Amino acid sequence: MSFSDLMFSGNPVLSGFVWFVVLSAALYIARVHAHKAIKLASLTVHNAFRLSARSVMMAIDRLANRNKEVLLNQGRLEAERIIEREFDRVDAIVRRDLAEYPALHRELSEEVVKLDEDYQRSIEVPPSPPGWVKAVEAVAKIPSTKGDPMVGNVLEDIHQSLIKANTKATEEYRQSSHKRHQHLTRMMPHWRKIQHQLNQVDKNVTSLLERSTTIDRHMEEYESIMKKTDRAERMLSSSSLTQFFISLFVLAIAVGGAVINFHLIARPMSEMVGGTSAIMGFQINNIAALVIILVELAMGLFLMESLRITRLFPVIGALNDKTRIRMVWTFFSILLFLALVEAGLAFMREILMEEDAATRALLRDEGSAQMVQNSYLWITTAAQMGLGFILPFALMFVAIPLETFVHSLRTVFGVLGIVVLRIVAWMLRILGNIANYTGTTLIHIYDLLIFAPLGIERLVKSIRAQSDKKEDDVDAVNYGGAA
Amino acid sequence: MIKRTLHAALLLGLFLLAGCSEQVPNTRGVYMLMDTSGTYTQELKQAQRVINYILSTLQPGDSFAVARVDTGSFSEKDIIAKVRFEDRPSRANQQKRVFRDKVDKFVKGVKPSSYTDITGGMLQAIEWLTEARTGKNTILIFSDLKEDLKEGYVRDIPLQLSGFSVVALNVTKLRSDNIDPREYLNRLALWQERVESGGGSWQVVNDLERLESVMKL
Numbered sequence: 001m002s003f004s005d006l007m008f009s010g011n012p013v014l015s016g017f018v019w020f021v022v023l024s025a026a027l028y029i030a031r032v033h034a035h036k037a038i039k040l041a042s043l044t045v046h047n048a049f050r051l052s053a054r055s056v057m058m059a060i061d062r063l064a065n066r067n068k069e070v071l072l073n074q075g076r077l078e079a080e081r082i083i084e085r086e087f088d089r090v091d092a093i094v095r096r097d098l099a100e101y102p103a104l105h106r107e108l109s110e111e112v113v114k115l116d117e118d119y120q121r122s123i124e125v126p127p128s129p130p131g132w133v134k135a136v137e138a139v140a141k142i143p144s145t146k147g148d149p150m151v152g153n154v155l156e157d158i159h160q161s162l163i164k165a166n167t168k169a170t171e172e173y174r175q176s177s178h179k180r181h182q183h184l185t186r187m188m189p190h191w192r193k194i195q196h197q198l199n200q201v202d203k204n205v206t207s208l209l210e211r212s213t214t215i216d217r218h219m220e221e222y223e224s225i226m227k228k229t230d231r232a233e234r235m236l237s238s239s240s241l242t243q244f245f246i247s248l249f250v251l252a253i254a255v256g257g258a259v260i261n262f263h264l265i266a267r268p269m270s271e272m273v274g275g276t277s278a279i280m281g282f283q284i285n286n287i288a289a290l291v292i293i294l295v296e297l298a299m300g301l302f303l304m305e306s307l308r309i310t311r312l313f314p315v316i317g318a319l320n321d322k323t324r325i326r327m328v329w330t331f332f333s334i335l336l337f338l339a340l341v342e343a344g345l346a347f348m349r350e351i352l353m354e355e356d357a358a359t360r361a362l363l364r365d366e367g368s369a370q371m372v373q374n375s376y377l378w379i380t381t382a383a384q385m386g387l388g389f390i391l392p393f394a395l396m397f398v399a400i401p402l403e404t405f406v407h408s409l410r411t412v413f414g415v416l417g418i419v420v421l422r423i424v425a426w427m428l429r430i431l432g433n434i435a436n437y438t439g440t441t442l443i444h445i446y447d448l449l450i451f452a453p454l455g456i457e458r459l460v461k462s463i464r465a466q467s468d469k470k471e472d473d474v475d476a477v478n479y480g481g482a483a
Numbered sequence: 484m485i486k487r488t489l490h491a492a493l494l495l496g497l498f499l500l501a502g503c504s505e506q507v508p509n510t511r512g513v514y515m516l517m518d519t520s521g522t523y524t525q526e527l528k529q530a531q532r533v534i535n536y537i538l539s540t541l542q543p544g545d546s547f548a549v550a551r552v553d554t555g556s557f558s559e560k561d562i563i564a565k566v567r568f569e570d571r572p573s574r575a576n577q578q579k580r581v582f583r584d585k586v587d588k589f590v591k592g593v594k595p596s597s598y599t600d601i602t603g604g605m606l607q608a609i610e611w612l613t614e615a616r617t618g619k620n621t622i623l624i625f626s627d628l629k630e631d632l633k634e635g636y637v638r639d640i641p642l643q644l645s646g647f648s649v650v651a652l653n654v655t656k657l658r659s660d661n662i663d664p665r666e667y668l669n670r671l672a673l674w675q676e677r678v679e680s681g682g683g684s685w686q687v688v689n690d691l692e693r694l695e696s697v698m699k700l
Contacts, residue, residue, distance in 0.1 A: 267572075274570030276510060276544030352572050359576045363535040363583060 020452075027446065028453035035443050042439020049432030056425040060418055067414035068233050072225055074407060075236040079222040086215045090208065097204045104197060111190045118187045122180040237411060244408035250401035258293055261342070261391045264384060265289045268348035293395070296338050300396030303331040310403040339392040346388030350381045510544040512617030513537055514608035517563075518626030519551045520599040527590050529653060529691065530625045534586050536694060537623075543568045543575040546615040549586055550604055552626060553596035554633050557603030563589045567615065599631040602638035609643060621648045622683075627655045628670050644683025650697055651687045 027034070224232040269275075269292075270285035277284045305316040306328040316327065354377075447454060515537070517530050534549055541547055548565035550556065564585040568575040605622065612620040622644075628651060632638055651674065660667035671687060678685040688697055 270543065271571050271573060274543070275572070276570050355573060355576050359579055360539045363539040363579065 024450050024452050027450045028457075031446070031450065034446055038439050038442045038446065042435050042442070045435035046432045046439075049428045049435060053425045053428035053432065056421050056428060060421045060425065063414060063417055063421065067411065067418070068228070070414065071233060071236045071240065071411055072228055074240075074410075075225045075232065076222070079218060079225055083215060083218050083222060086211060086218060090211045090215070093204065093208055093211065097201075104201070108194060108197060111194050115187055115190050115194075118183045118190075122183040122187075237415070240408045240411040241415070243404050244412050247401040247405035247408065251398065251405055254395060254398040254401070257391055257394060258297075260387065261293055261395070262286075262289050264349060264388050264391075265292060265342055265345040268345040268352060271348060271352065292338065292342070296335065296342075296392040297395055297398060299331050299335045299338065300392070301399045301402070303328060303335060303396060304399035306331060310399045312399070312403050312406065335392055335396065339389045342388035342392060343385045344388075346384040347381060350377075350384055509619065510546070510617045511541065512546040512612045512615045512620045513541070513548075513623065514612050514621070515547075515549045515623040515625060516552050516556070516601065516604040516608060517549060518599060518601075518624075519553055519593055520596050520631065522595075523627055523655070524593055524595045526625070526653060526655065527593060531586060531590050533623070533625065533652060533691060533694060535583060538579045538582060541568060541579075543570050543572055546612070546617050547582070548608075548611055550607060551589075551593075551596075552599055552601055552604045554598040554600060555603055555636065556600040557606050559607070561604070561607065562611070565611070598633045598636075599626070599629060600633075600636060600638065601626060601628065601630045602632075602640065602642070603636075605642055605649075606640065609647065612647070619648075620646060621650060623650050623652055625652045627657060628674055629657060642677055642681035642683070644678055644681035647678075647681075647683040649678045649683050649685050651685075652689075652694070653691065654687055654689055 221232070221235075225236070266286050266289040269288045270283075273284050273288045275283055275285045279287055301310070301312065302316065304310045305313050306319075306324050308317060308324075311317055316324070319327070515530075515534065517527065519527070537547065544567075546565075546567045548562055550562045553561060564582050566578050566582050568578055601624065605624075608622045612622070630638070651671070654667075654671065656664075656667055660670075675685040686697060688694055
């Protein structure tokens with residue numbers, strides 16, 4: 001149908017006007033039903049979005065609860081693990097130090113006995129006065145007779161004897177004092193030993209006290225986790241996110257190490273498996289090198305698991321100690337073998353590179369140029385071999401950040417899930433409101449299209465209202481007059 | 484039951500992996516024709532340098548052959564040296580050295596041929612490279628491109644060069660070309676037309692320093 005078919009006459013303005021009148025009339029007649037239809041449609045869409053948003057909000061709540069549950073559970077396990085380790089350490093300290101306690105006690109007692117003996121020996125004993133002093137006193141009491149030389153001689157002898165006795169007594173006293181000082185000097189190492197032992201005891205006790213403080217702190221955290229407090233959740237969530245980014249960073253470093261490792265062995269692998277065949281577009285020597293690195297990683301993971309450093313595979317952790325130790329040695333042997341293979345391949349790489357360089361020089365210089373032998377070449381060869389040997393063991397430790405990454409990934413996904421769901425809920429609410437207001441807007445637009453009939457309607461209503469009012473007034477006057 | 488299913492899946496995986504194993508399609512095949520007619524033998528030293536350069540760029544899995552262009556070149560007897568480099572890089576290096584020695588020996592004892600059968604050499608090159616089943620095929624023609632056939636030799640044969648790159652190297656100007664350069668241009672145009680009508684790509688490299696960029700293609 002063309003535009004000309006819609007024209008009643010040659011005049012488009014007239015045709016347009018006729019159509020406007022007809023459509024306005026038709027829309028005016030259908031106004032009430034159209035309004036209802038628009039309102040209903042917008043309300044339906046609005047309700048649908050609102051309900052969807054509500055469902056999403058409920059899903060957010062469920063996810064948040066689940067996240068909290070998982071987070072607290074992980075936190076609980078981790079706290080248990082830490083507390084268990086702390087108790088193990090305390091146990092080790094107690095075993096080590098308290099087991100030695102009887103011996104220490106005996107040593108201290110022996111030292112104390114020795115000190116006591118030395119002390120007893122070092123007590124000062126005053127020298128006893130000689131027995132004949134009393135005889136001297138008796139002689140001294142003899143009444144002196146002037147000019148009696150006998151008495152004078154006796155007294156002189158006594159005086160001499162007293163001087164001798166005094167000198168001897170002084171000498172003896174000095175000797176005994178010297179002996180006592182020697183005893184006291186001998187006491188010094190005993191004192192020092194006792195002091196050292198007591199210091200050791202003090203150190204052990206302090207260490208135990210520190211451990212107990214740490215355990216108290218962990219126990220508080222554990223209790224907080226068990227009570228499922230918001231603080232515990234916040235703390236664990238923050239810790240988990242930090243752990244996630246740290247482990248991601250360490251894993252990125254490990255990937256760098258793996259790439260270097262790959263380049264070290266990919267080229268010499270072509271010497272073993274060839275370099276022209278391919279599987280799914282990848283050269284077979286590259287695949288072989290990649291497989292070796294992946295096997296090393298797997299062995300490293302299992303080794304760390306067997307050593308109970310990580311807990312990614314509960315089956316390995318649950319093995320009895322004998323089997324576990326056997327597995328440790330098995331994985332370590334395989335890893336060592338692979339490291340040796342890598343060192344060999346790194347050496348082969350250097351040989352191949354040298355051979356390539358020699359062939360290229362021979363071909364490009366028509367054989368006239370001789371390869372200059374670099375005397376420092378062994379450094380790069382040794383470095384490559386060292387890297388080839390060390391990197392498998394270094395990659396073994398990827399297990400630790402990997403475990404942290406895997407555990408924290410759940411939390412990060414949970415948080416991201418909540419963020420995404422919140423955005424979805426917000427969008428659904430926005431769309432619901434848009435639908436609601438669109439309905440209202442459409443109703444207004446509808447009315448705008450039929451402004452002419454609506455204007456007439458309002459005019460008619462106003463005239464009718466005025467005439468009704470006049471009739472009412474007349475009736476009122478009539479009734480008033482009659483009354 | 485689960486065990487059997489697992490075994491079956493494992494076997495299937497192995498078969499799939501084995502089935503996926505294929506020759507890398509980016510292996511290269513290079514066939515070089517050396518003109519040994521008349522005064523062009525003086526240029527063979529340069530050809531030797533080109534060969535050495537090509538040898539240094541080829542990798543394990545690639546194929547390379549050098550053949551002379553003489554009176555009747557459509558023959559395996561004209562192939563001076565040919566090789567498919569082994570997968571092991573160390574063996575490939577040894578093969579390169581042996582190849583170089585063969586070419587050196589040939590250049591030292593070469594005798595000029597009376598006629599120049601370039602088309603026969605091209606046909607031989609196509610045949611050899613097709614058999615080699617390499618991913619990317621290049622025919623290098625080290626010649627002045629002046630074909631001089633012995634009476635009775637039929638060489639008016641369309642060349643099937645779909646997927647082949649043909650590179651004319653060191654196309655020297657003859658004395659007559661200097662008198663009338665149209666001869667030289669017509670000669671080049673004729674070969675270009677023959678190659679391109681056969682589905683191949685055509686390139687001329689007179690400055691051998693540019694050979695590196697050609698070989699990288």
